[in-house]
Amino acid sequence: MSRFLSREALLAWLDGLREGGTVVVAPTLVEGVSLYRQVPVASEIDLDASVTVVSPKEWLFPASHTIFTVERKDGRVDLRENTFDGRAVLFGLHPCDALGVHLMDVPFLAEPADGSYRERRERTALVGLSCIRCRPECFCTSVDTSPDDPTHLDVMLTLVEGGYVVAAASDKGEALLASAKPEEKALSLPEPPAPEKLPTEDLPRLFRALYDDGYWGRLADRCIHCNICSYVCPTCYCFDMRDYPRGNTAERVQSWESCQAPGFTRLAGGHDTRGSKAAKMRQRFAHKFLYFPETFDSQLSCSGCGRCVRACPVNIDIREIISDLKKIGVSSVGSGEK
Amino acid sequence: MVDEIRSKAKELLTDGTVECVIGYERATDGVTARPLFAYTAEEIDRFIMDNTCVHNLARYLLDRKGKPTAVVVKPCDSRTINLLVQENQIERDKVFAIGVTCPGVVEAHWGEASDEAQPRCVTCSLEVPAVYDYLVTMPGERQTRTGFPDLERMETMSPEERREFWERQFERCIRCHACRQVCPGCYCPICFVDQLDPTWVGIRNAPPENQVWHLIRAFHLAGRCIECGECQRVCPVGIPLMLLNQKLAAEVEGMFDFRPGLDAETLPPFAVFKKEELEAER
Numbered sequence: 051m052s053r054f055l056s057r058e059a060l061l062a063w064l065d066g067l068r069e070g071g072t073v074v075v076a077p078t079l080v081e082g083v084s085l086y087r088q089v090p091v092a093s094e095i096d097l098d099a100s101v102t103v104v105s106p107k108e109w110l111f112p113a114s115h116t117i118f119t120v121e122r123k124d125g126r127v128d129l130r131e132n133t134f135d136g137r138a139v140l141f142g143l144h145p146c147d148a149l150g151v152h153l154m155d156v157p158f159l160a161e162p163a164d165g166s167y168r169e170r171r172e173r174t175a176l177v178g179l180s181c182i183r184c185r186p187e188c189f190c191t192s193v194d195t196s197p198d199d200p201t202h203l204d205v206m207l208t209l210v211e212g213g214y215v216v217a218a219a220s221d222k223g224e225a226l227l228a229s230a231k232p233e234e235k236a237l238s239l240p241e242p243p244a245p246e247k248l249p250t251e252d253l254p255r256l257f258r259a260l261y262d263d264g265y266w267g268r269l270a271d272r273c274i275h276c277n278i279c280s281y282v283c284p285t286c287y288c289f290d291m292r293d294y295p296r297g298n299t300a301e302r303v304q305s306w307e308s309c310q311a312p313g314f315t316r317l318a319g320g321h322d323t324r325g326s327k328a329a330k331m332r333q334r335f336a337h338k339f340l341y342f343p344e345t346f347d348s349q350l351s352c353s354g355c356g357r358c359v360r361a362c363p364v365n366i367d368i369r370e371i372i373s374d375l376k377k378i379g380v381s382s383v384g385s386g387e388k
Numbered sequence: 389m390v391d392e393i394r395s396k397a398k399e400l401l402t403d404g405t406v407e408c409v410i411g412y413e414r415a416t417d418g419v420t421a422r423p424l425f426a427y428t429a430e431e432i433d434r435f436i437m438d439n440t441c442v443h444n445l446a447r448y449l450l451d452r453k454g455k456p457t458a459v460v461v462k463p464c465d466s467r468t469i470n471l472l473v474q475e476n477q478i479e480r481d482k483v484f485a486i487g488v489t490c491p492g493v494v495e496a497h498w499g500e501a502s503d504e505a506q507p508r509c510v511t512c513s514l515e516v517p518a519v520y521d522y523l524v525t526m527p528g529e530r531q532t533r534t535g536f537p538d539l540e541r542m543e544t545m546s547p548e549e550r551r552e553f554w555e556r557q558f559e560r561c562i563r564c565h566a567c568r569q570v571c572p573g574c575y576c577p578i579c580f581v582d583q584l585d586p587t588w589v590g591i592r593n594a595p596p597e598n599q600v601w602h603l604i605r606a607f608h609l610a611g612r613c614i615e616c617g618e619c620q621r622v623c624p625v626g627i628p629l630m631l632l633n634q635k636l637a638a639e640v641e642g643m644f645d646f647r648p649g650l651d652a653e654t655l656p657p658f659a660v661f662k663k664e665e666l667e668a669e670r
């Protein structure tokens with residue numbers, strides 16, 4: 051037997067949570083563009099959204115965010131943290147995006163944790179939607195998840211005739227479902243789609259071997275270093291900080307930043323450690339396939355969502371890069387088999 | 389037609405006129421196009437040319453200053469060469485322009501190329517590149533110039549409605565600055581948005597900052613934007629930037645009878661001072 055929620059019952063459950071004070075963040079169409087937004091009412095959710103243009107990281111790690119405000123008053127200095135003390139549901143995450151959240155957790159929750167991120171993360175439940183179709187640019191099964199994988203989620207929904215099969219994937223999820231009113235039904239789940247499989251095994255070693263290869267320069271020729279790939283990506287987490295002074299107060303603001311931006315690696319004195327187009331281009335992929343796995347337990351820092359593939363204006367395609375590295379690597383540094 | 393491009397390109401590489409030919413090849417979706425920097429004859433064999441070839445390749449000349457380069461240009465893109473020569477960014481004799489006459493290109497985004505002409509093509513008045521060293525003809529039914537329909541619709545809106553419209557658009561800007569990166573006219577070594585001292589506009593992604601970003605970007609391109617439409621094409625969240633650019637282009641054309649990049653001789657209005665302008669001011 052499975053627990054079943056009709057479309058209406060699902061929306062009613064979400065509206066109930068919302069009326070109880072929970073913020074519901076879900077895919078909606080903003081002027082025709084699929085984006086995660088806080089929804090005023092559940093019927094505004096785009097339940098059929100496949101992969102949103104910008105990833106759901108927008109909620110846990112906002113595009114820009116005040117960390118704290120300081121104020122000088124009557125001879126003393128007050129520091130007020132910008133806290134989030136509510137509850138939130140991040141709704142409609144496909145398994146790749148759930149993996150994306152996990153891959154953000156890895157650096158942000160490692161001690162010493164990022165306070166603002168931890169606060170939002172702990173107060174947010176992840177409600178996922180398994181995939182009944184995949185897009186040509188999807189490659190989740192090459193990076194440790196799959197179209198029906200509930201890992202890293204709290205609740206998993208699967209679309210069936212007339213509604214959704216709902217399953218708790220954690221205690222937090224079970225608690226969240228307490229207010230849902232599912233029916234018990236004998237239902238069989240649809241066969242998940244099979245995204246393209248890429249040769250990701252052994253990638254960090256290959257990358258290291260090809261670190262100084264001419265490949266990066268040729269790839270960088272057409273890159274316009276536009277930041278889009280980083281900004282739409284669920285696992286790119288670089289940021290910049292600035293202070294906004296105003297009279298007796300100052301705000302510390304954090305905003306997204308990208309390794310492709312001018313000046314990202316410019317040091318005091320003017321030296322740029324990633325000054326060439328090639329070094330810049332390599333940085334994004336080295337972060338995902340070399341530095342991150344070397345630092346954090348061999349995990350690749352990519353969720354296979356394909357957003358960067360779709361959004362890059364000059365078709366720099368991470369799937370092609372993975373295959374190319376394999377090809378060049380096998381011919382120049384051996385297959386890696388012992 | 390693509391054979392003509394390929395054989396010219398090979399000739400230029402072989403006789404040493406250029407080191408690199410920038411053209412188009414099929415993208416990994418099998419449908420749209422992407423830029424290809426070809427350094428060898430085998431690479432040149434991958435060149436394609438059709439109505440999905442939307443990118444303004446002349447923008448890359450800024451990355452290849454001083455290096456002899458051939459580039460495939462549509463009429464709109466060709467204006468880039470005049471603009472950049474005039475603004476002393478590139479040397480004309482280092483560039484070999486393979487011009488392509490153009491019936492218009494279509495809306496092409498990852499995985500799909502529609503039949504719909506791009507807005508810039510609907511309003512484009514050039515059929516033949518403004519500058520070229522070799523010319524090939526792309527077959528196809530030519531779009532006719534129909535004025536600026538979207539702009540005309542905007543003009544009927546009240547200032548209040550327009551403000552509301554633009555606030556709604558700018559709200560979703562993620563400030564990736566891709567519209568700047570792709571633009572052939574945006575080459576300042578340090579863009580005003582990246583300047584720390586003084587800080588003209590903060591990094592915060594919020595309405596006041598976003599508005600300043602958009603207005604200064606558009607104004608800095610008034611009389612310089614060559615209407616290649618690339619900024620709007622690349623914007624990941626679909627902000628209709630061409631409405632701003634075309635509005636300013638129309639104003640500049642109305643006031644100074646000038647459209648940038650049509651030739652390399654006529655000086656742009658912001659680079660010249662005429663005594664009569666002072667008179668008119670009085």
Ligand code: SF4
Pocket residue numbers: 100101144145146147181183184185188189190191196197243245353354355356
């Ligand atoms: S990458 Fe996998 S999980 Fe993500 S949308 Fe595609 S099929 Fe679904």
Ligand code: SF4
Pocket residue numbers: 272273274275276277278279280310361362363364365366
């Ligand atoms: S989206 Fe493409 S062009 Fe833009 S920075 Fe990323 S790889 Fe380069």
Ligand code: SF4
Pocket residue numbers: 150279282283284285286338351352353354355356357358359368
């Ligand atoms: S690198 Fe590309 S495919 Fe991987 S998680 Fe980021 S946007 Fe998705």
Ligand code: SF4
Pocket residue numbers: 567570571572573574609612613614615616617618619620633
């Ligand atoms: S502003 Fe846009 S249309 Fe104008 S030249 Fe720059 S990229 Fe092209």
Ligand code: SF4
Pocket residue numbers: 560561562563564565566567568622623624625626627629
């Ligand atoms: S490309 Fe679009 S989202 Fe990016 S800065 Fe320009 S207008 Fe904003």
